[in-house]
Amino acid sequence: MRPVAFRAVEKSFGAVRALRPTTLDIAGGEFLTLLGPSGSGKTTLLNITAGYLAPDAGRVRIGERDVTELPARKRNIGMVFQNYALFPHLSVFENVAYGLRSRGCTRSEIRRRVEEALATVQLAGFGGRAIRQLSGGQQQRVALARALVIEPDVLLFDEPLGALDRQLRKHVQLEIRRLHQRLGRTTIYVTHDQEEALVMSDRIAVMREGRVEQIGSGRDLYERPANSFVAGFLGESNLIEGSVTRVSGDYAELSVPALGMAIRGIAAAGLAEGEPGAALLRPETIRIGADTAPCLAARASEIVYLGEIVSVRLVLADEREIWCRRLSNLGEVRPGPTTLGWPAEEVRILPIHSNEETREVRHDRSS
Amino acid sequence: MPKAVRILLHIGVSAILALLVLPAFVVVPASFNAASFIRLPPAAFSMRWYGGFFQDPEWLSSLATSAEVAALATGLSLSLGTLAALGLARLGGALRTALYGLFLSPLIVPTIVTAIALYYVSRPLGLVGTIPGLALGHTLLCLPFVLVNVGVSLHSLDPALLRAAEGLGAGPWRVFRTVTMPIIAPGLLGGAVFAVITSFDEVVISIFLSGITAKTLPVKMWETIRVEFTPVVAVAATFLILLTLTLFALLRLFGLRQAKPAESLS
Numbered sequence: 357m358r359p360v361a362f363r364a365v366e367k368s369f370g371a372v373r374a375l376r377p378t379t380l381d382i383a384g385g386e387f388l389t390l391l392g393p394s395g396s397g398k399t400t401l402l403n404i405t406a407g408y409l410a411p412d413a414g415r416v417r418i419g420e421r422d423v424t425e426l427p428a429r430k431r432n433i434g435m436v437f438q439n440y441a442l443f444p445h446l447s448v449f450e451n452v453a454y455g456l457r458s459r460g461c462t463r464s465e466i467r468r469r470v471e472e473a474l475a476t477v478q479l480a481g482f483g484g485r486a487i488r489q490l491s492g493g494q495q496q497r498v499a500l501a502r503a504l505v506i507e508p509d510v511l512l513f514d515e516p517l518g519a520l521d522r523q524l525r526k527h528v529q530l531e532i533r534r535l536h537q538r539l540g541r542t543t544i545y546v547t548h549d550q551e552e553a554l555v556m557s558d559r560i561a562v563m564r565e566g567r568v569e570q571i572g573s574g575r576d577l578y579e580r581p582a583n584s585f586v587a588g589f590l591g592e593s594n595l596i597e598g599s600v601t602r603v604s605g606d607y608a609e610l611s612v613p614a615l616g617m618a619i620r621g622i623a624a625a626g627l628a629e630g631e632p633g634a635a636l637l638r639p640e641t642i643r644i645g646a647d648t649a650p651c652l653a654a655r656a657s658e659i660v661y662l663g664e665i666v667s668v669r670l671v672l673a674d675e676r677e678i679w680c681r682r683l684s685n686l687g688e689v690r691p692g693p694t695t696l697g698w699p700a701e702e703v704r705i706l707p708i709h710s711n712e713e714t715r716e717v718r719h720d721r722s723s
Numbered sequence: 724m725p726k727a728v729r730i731l732l733h734i735g736v737s738a739i740l741a742l743l744v745l746p747a748f749v750v751v752p753a754s755f756n757a758a759s760f761i762r763l764p765p766a767a768f769s770m771r772w773y774g775g776f777f778q779d780p781e782w783l784s785s786l787a788t789s790a791e792v793a794a795l796a797t798g799l800s801l802s803l804g805t806l807a808a809l810g811l812a813r814l815g816g817a818l819r820t821a822l823y824g825l826f827l828s829p830l831i832v833p834t835i836v837t838a839i840a841l842y843y844v845s846r847p848l849g850l851v852g853t854i855p856g857l858a859l860g861h862t863l864l865c866l867p868f869v870l871v872n873v874g875v876s877l878h879s880l881d882p883a884l885l886r887a888a889e890g891l892g893a894g895p896w897r898v899f900r901t902v903t904m905p906i907i908a909p910g911l912l913g914g915a916v917f918a919v920i921t922s923f924d925e926v927v928i929s930i931f932l933s934g935i936t937a938k939t940l941p942v943k944m945w946e947t948i949r950v951e952f953t954p955v956v957a958v959a960a961t962f963l964i965l966l967t968l969t970l971f972a973l974l975r976l977f978g979l980r981q982a983k984p985a986e987s988l989s
Contacts, residue, residue, distance in 0.1 A: 408886050428889045435890050441883035445905040454901075455891035506891065 852934025
């Protein structure tokens with residue numbers, strides 16, 4: 357299982373910096389998801405890995421091999437495309453066999469390996485079908501078999517589940533995860549769907565405007581986001597903006613004049629006194645009807661019963677809305693005035709995004 | 724729309740279509756005429772002039788010349804036109820528009836001008852009166868049809884398919900042979916059909932380049948009809964109509980069948 361390494365890889369399209377200098381290491385057998393909105397550079401990084409795009413600068417290594425100059429056909433990479441890109445004029449069998457034929461395998465070996473791959477994706481016996489006879493989910497699995505059968509060093513996925521309905525998507529997510537656990541191939545998966553990222557990944561790299569904002573396990577990113585962008589992109593979040601008044605030890609204080617209060621929480625790295633910041637209150641952190649400090653007056657305006665949890669919309673003094681979630685068995689919530697509280701150790705004080713200058717400075721220092 | 728209006732519309736449209744097409748089919752009954760002159764309606768049914776056509780070595784050799792020229796011109800324009808279409812698809816902006824216009828110009832420039840120009844160029848090269856000379860001239864006229872047909876097919880080709888094939892280890896030639904070509908096959912077929920028909924039908928360039936040694940079928944028809952008005956010309960014309968109809972029928976049959984999976988892509 358080969359590791360993948362990016363060293364200061366960058367790419368621009370005209371004036372657009374699609375990918376800023378990015379250094380990233382993916383361990384052999386790891387499942388890494390590139391998560392980000394469109395235009396964040398995740399697909400650019402994927403295409404550079406596959407060899408469909410040449411980086412303007414930097415090196416890409418797969419295992420011991422520097423593949424930066426290598427054409428896509430010599431990289432031994434299996435890719436599952438957004439719309440599958442199955443060959444419409446070939447049967448299921450021939451689609452899967454394509455990579456083996458290009459490699460000059462013998463007929464009997466092709467037959468054996470294609471059938472094995474089709475069985476792996478639970479499509480045994482579908483070899484003779486035409487592509488247009490298959491459902492979207494089946495086409496997706498053919499695409500997966502076609503990428504797996506060549507025993508690639510790295511498996512790449514480019515938002516492959518976008519065309520499937522929600523129910524099927526969940527099913528396929530788990531299937532891809534099981535397959536990864538069984539086969540253990542180094543995998544890079546591109547998506548803008550946070551749930552998809554959480555279900556499948558060992559680590560997630562959150563990208564924005566051509567750079568990796570933060571990389572870590574799903575839990576890392578959710579519980580210890582580096583900045584307000586990551587916090588907002590992964591999971592539901594209530595972000596209350598203000599200015600950082602004090603940083604001491606692990607904690608920081610954020611003054612929020614609109615609410616006439618200061619919020620205390622665990623300080624994220626890179627926080628500086630006097631700069632704007634945001635307090636992250638996850639919906640499950642907020643306690644309704646609390647009477648211990650910190651205590652905030654609010655009005656419960658909407659209560660949505662979701663089975664095991666209740667989602668409550670709260671309006672604060674400055675008409676700002678925040679959402680809170682709690683387990684249904686903690687008792688009923690009634691609309692009307694109430695008080696909110698939270699344990700300071702579950703609140704995080706974050707820098708607002710990370711801006712260009714600080715990033716550039718940090719980069720210089722590390723190199 | 725009221726029913727009466729619709730019926731009137733149908734009749735009107737049918738009449739216009741008939742007016743467009745029927746004159747061409749007049750030659751069919753004329754070719755079965757027993758008389759020595761083209762006459763309508765035919766005086767008596769006879770296969771006499773079909774016999775005449777096949778027993779006359781001049782007619783047969785002109786048919787052979789036409790077939791050879793058409794085959795060469797089709798092959799040439801198909802290869803050049805496909806390469807041009809592939810190249811144009813990779814270009815962008817003003818250059819692509821300019822080159823596209825250049826490739827299509829033989830359709831716009833009056834054929835007689837092209838013919839005279841070709842005559843001047845071909846004579847010193849010894850190409851007048853030769854099959855390669857005629858084929859080259861016809862290629863000029865066939866090229867735009869191939870370019871347009873293949874170009875449209877290429878447009879429906881998902882570029883991700885080419886990347887997928889390359890990623891699976893296929894080199895450029897293998898990608899073209901196993902992915903591009905099968906998918907643009909309807910365009911290749913359409914281009915080929917238009918090329919064959921254009922070449923078989925071409926008379927202006929052919930008159931200039933035929934000389935006396937390489938007469939194509941339309942040139943032979945043109946010469947015959949000026950000196951003798953026999954129904955053998957109608958026989959030749961019938962063959963040309965038959966060829967056209969057969970080729971278009973083939974195109975419908977295979978072109979559509981091939982196009983379907985490509986459409987489901989988008």
